[in-house]
Amino acid sequence: MLRSILRSSTSNASRRGFASGASPERKVAILGAAGGIGQPLSLLMKLNPLVSRLALYDIAGTPGVAADVSHINTGSEVVGYMGDENLGKALEGSDVVIIPAGVPRKPGMTRDDLFNINAGIVKSLCTAIAKYCPNALVNMISNPVNSTVPIAAEVFKMAGTYDEKRLFGVTTLDVVRAKTFYAGKAKVNVAEVNVPVVGGHAGITILPLFSQATPKANLSDDEIVALTKRTQDGGTEVVEAKAGKGSATLSMAYAGAVFADACLKGLNGAPDVVECSFVQSTVTELPFFASKVRIGKNGVEEVLGLGALSDFEKEGLEKLKPELKASIEKGIKFAHQN
Numbered sequence: 001m002l003r004s005i006l007r008s009s010t011s012n013a014s015r016r017g018f019a020s021g022a023s024p025e026r027k028v029a030i031l032g033a034a035g036g037i038g039q040p041l042s043l044l045m046k047l048n049p050l051v052s053r054l055a056l057y058d059i060a061g062t063p064g065v066a067a068d069v070s071h072i073n074t075g076s077e078v079v080g081y082m083g084d085e086n087l088g089k090a091l092e093g094s095d096v097v098i099i100p101a102g103v104p105r106k107p108g109m110t111r112d113d114l115f116n117i118n119a120g121i122v123k124s125l126c127t128a129i130a131k132y133c134p135n136a137l138v139n140m141i142s143n144p145v146n147s148t149v150p151i152a153a154e155v156f157k158m159a160g161t162y163d164e165k166r167l168f169g170v171t172t173l174d175v176v177r178a179k180t181f182y183a184g185k186a187k188v189n190v191a192e193v194n195v196p197v198v199g200g201h202a203g204i205t206i207l208p209l210f211s212q213a214t215p216k217a218n219l220s221d222d223e224i225v226a227l228t229k230r231t232q233d234g235g236t237e238v239v240e241a242k243a244g245k246g247s248a249t250l251s252m253a254y255a256g257a258v259f260a261d262a263c264l265k266g267l268n269g270a271p272d273v274v275e276c277s278f279v280q281s282t283v284t285e286l287p288f289f290a291s292k293v294r295i296g297k298n299g300v301e302e303v304l305g306l307g308a309l310s311d312f313e314k315e316g317l318e319k320l321k322p323e324l325k326a327s328i329e330k331g332i333k334f335a336h337q338n
């Protein structure tokens with residue numbers, strides 16, 4: 001049998017007295033670390049100076065990924081964990097748990113088509129989180145996010161550990177895309193662009209608020225409609241281009257690393273850490289909704305409102321609600337019936 005836990009050379013170095021440099025010490029666990037997103041995300045988190053311990057967990061392949069990543073000469077200790085029996089050890093002491101575990105789409109599928117497989121994976125991983133690191137900030141990447149976040153919430157409620165401040169659906173890739181597409185169309189420096197993206201993370205539930213985009217640009221209504229559609233269909237654009245070989249992995253790893261970095265900064269008390277995320281919310285009548293969120297020492301410090309919407313965005317908001325509501329309810333029902 002393969003050795004299921006791989007202690008890296010960095011771990012030995014750390015035991016010999018090399019400090020990670022991260023202050024305070026922070027442990028990040030990645031569940032699904034050997035996958036298409038998991039591998040580049042592991043790399044990016046290894047590069048993050050706020051991380052002191054990096055636990056890489058998957059049902060297969062983690063010894064290789066952990067050995068590889070551990071050779072990078074940054075301060076964090078990397079440990080790979082493989083198989084269900086090692087999940088508890090991977091999770092114990094984690095400050096942030098990032099979940100990119102589960103199957104990706106193929107052309108012709110919707111994110112909801114992933115529900116049957118991914119719902120069960122997310123439920124079992126969240127059951128373990130409730131047991132081994134109930135205080136961690138959970139960054140849910142696994143699709144369909146509109147349902148997997150409500151599943152996680154119900155699992156935590158049933159375990160008596162739910163804290164709505166600590167559960168985040170990662171919608172950062174929608175923001176990353178909206179920024180890129182807007183900068184290209186508006187001919188502005190992408191590094192300066194900000195665009196809030198609200199709602200959920202699937203098709204029309206993704207609602208970019210280009211009326212609030214900065215720097216301001218004079219785009220026509222047709223251009224805004226096209227930018228909105230491209231942002232909503234960004235995932236499908238990648239799925240089709242990959243032609244059966246999965247969905248976005250590299251841009252998602254980048255987005256996941258940006259969001260996890262924001263969580264670490266918030267935990268460490270940095271001021272004004274604001275990112276869009278799909279969280280428990282009272283911004284609309286729906287129990288979960290993505291909007292700008294201020295992240296602090298306890299997780300969600302404040303769920304920010306939507307701000308002024310254009311008529312086109314108001315229309316988009318009303319259109320997305322039935323689909324988002326149904327996806328949320330599907331997740332809640334699954335958590336209780338399975």
Ligand SMILES: NC(=O)C1=CN([C@@H]2O[C@H](COP(=O)(O)OP(=O)(O)OC[C@H]3O[C@@H](n4cnc5c(N)ncnc54)[C@H](O)[C@@H]3O)[C@@H](O)[C@H]2O)C=CC1
Pocket residue numbers: 031032033034035036037038057058059060100101102103104105114118121125140141142143144145170171172173174201246247248249252
């Ligand atoms: N939130 C977002 O914006 C995005 C979400 N995604 C979603 O992320 C998920 C992962 O995508 P990829 O990395 O491309 O898939 P992948 O198939 O390349 O990797 C998934 C990994 O999860 C692992 N896994 C399966 N069951 C597991 C379990 N019980 N515990 C731990 N690990 C387990 C697999 O062994 C595999 O290594 C998909 O559901 C995909 O739809 C993808 C892109 C963007």
Ligand SMILES: O=C([O-])CC(=O)C(=O)O
Pocket residue numbers: 104105111143173234235236238239247248
């Ligand atoms: O489209 C997919 O299936 C993966 C995803 O969530 C994205 O790329 O936004």
